[in-house]
Amino acid sequence: GVARCVLDGEIVSWQRGDYQGFQRLKVGESEVVYAVFDILHLDGYSTRDLDLLSRKQVLSDTFDLRRPLVPISYVAEAGEALFEEACRSGWEGIIAKRIDSRYESRRSPHWLKMKCVSRQEFVVGGFTDPKGSRQGMGALLLGYFDAGALVYAGLVGTGFSADMLAELERRLKSLELPATPFQRGAPDRKKGVHWVQPSLVVEVAFSEWTRDGRLRHPSFLGVRTDKLPHQVVRENPSSR
Numbered sequence: 424g425v426a427r428c429v430l431d432g433e434i435v436s437w438q439r440g441d442y443q444g445f446q447r448l449k450v451g452e453s454e455v456v457y458a459v460f461d462i463l464h465l466d467g468y469s470t471r472d473l474d475l476l477s478r479k480q481v482l483s484d485t486f487d488l489r490r491p492l493v494p495i496s497y498v499a500e501a502g503e504a505l506f507e508e509a510c511r512s513g514w515e516g517i518i519a520k521r522i523d524s525r526y527e528s529r530r531s532p533h534w535l536k537m538k539c540v541s542r543q544e545f546v547v548g549g550f551t552d553p554k555g556s557r558q559g560m561g562a563l564l565l566g567y568f569d570a571g572a573l574v575y576a577g578l579v580g581t582g583f584s585a586d587m588l589a590e591l592e593r594r595l596k597s598l599e600l601p602a603t604p605f606q607r608g609a610p611d612r613k614k615g616v617h618w619v620q621p622s623l624v625v626e627v628a629f630s631e632w633t634r635d636g637r638l639r640h641p642s643f644l645g646v647r648t649d650k651l652p653h654q655v656v657r658e659n660p661s662s663r
Contacts, residue, residue, distance in 0.1 A: 425485060431461035431526075432495070459488060460495040463526055471526040478526065510539035515630065540628045542644065546652045547623040548573060548604045550595050551580075552615040559588030560595070564616070565627065565638065566605055567657045574657070575608035576636065579627050582643030591646075595619050608636060624650050 435458045462470050462482045470478050479497065488494045498505050502519055509517050516538035524533035549564035562580030566573045583591070598619040603609050610616070624647040630640040 426466055427464070428462065428466065428485075429464035430459050430482075430492075431463060432457050432459040432492075434458075435493075456491045456493045458493050458495050459486075460497075461526060474523045474525065475520055476522050506537055506539075514539060538630065540630065542626060542628040543658045544624050544626050544647050544650055544655045545576060545579075546573065546621045546655050547595065547619060547625060548575070548621050549616055549618045550591070551578070551617070553588075557588070558585065559583075559592040561615070563591070563625065563643070564605075564610060565625075565641070566621065567655050568653050569607070569656065571653075572606035573604055573621050574636070575605045575610055576657075577638040577641060578610075579625075579638070579641040579643050581641070582628075587643075594623065598622060621652050624648075624652055624655060 434455060436453050436455050459482070460479075461475075462478055462485075464470060465481065465485065470481055473481070476499075483494065486492075486494075499522065502517075506517050516536060518534060519537055520534040524531065527533070545565035545567055547563050548566045551561035551564070553559060553561045562578040564578055565576045567576055568574070595617070600618040600620055603618050604621045626644040626647050627638065628642045628644055629638040633639050
């Protein structure tokens with residue numbers, strides 16, 4: 424019975440996997456739906472100035488959504504408990520919104536993306552030259568040990584202070600090697616890369632492992648001195 428409307432939502436695949444897998448998804452390969460969580464316009468009337476809960480009430484009272492349109496439920500209380508459960512279940516995170524906020528076509532301070540983050544130790548096997556105005560070094564090449572072999576896990580180039588960049592450059596230059604220490608999954612890039620003895624352990628936060636065994640959205644947290652390099656293995660992701 425609705426002539427015109429504007430809904431807000433997100434394309435979702437129920438197929439469990441990482442973000443890379445979703446990007447490569449082909450039509451017919453997995454069920455893809457449009458998850459509806461808001462309404463902007465209904466039969467000539469804007470709903471944008473209504474508060475969030477009122478808009479959701481309009482959405483539920485007006486539509487009997489059927490696949491491929493799927494309504495998204497919400498939790499009005501116990502947000503911290505929901506976030507902890509989301510991280511335990513391997514979700515990317517949750518979205519928290521002010522219940523009295525109006526709809527805005529921008530990144531609003533009234534809603535927050537609360538991401539679950541995994542973290543673990545990695546061994547540094549190399550570093551890259553800095554680019555632009557950056558001083559010290561560019562990024563660290565990370566790895567972990569598996570059956571005695573150092574396995575490449577990707578690059579981390581964020582999370583450093585200027586002092587830490589200078590300190591890491593000083594320490595790593597004294598550990599330089601003429602060839603890669605990685606026995607498996609060594610990076611293809613060679614230009615601007617300096618290999619080092621795998622003796623420095625660092626802690627890194629990241630969102631997930633990709634299908635090809637690389638870290639997604641890694642961020643440097645600090646140097647670890649309480650763990651020996653050969654004790655560093657790939658862990659089951661734990662969120663904090």
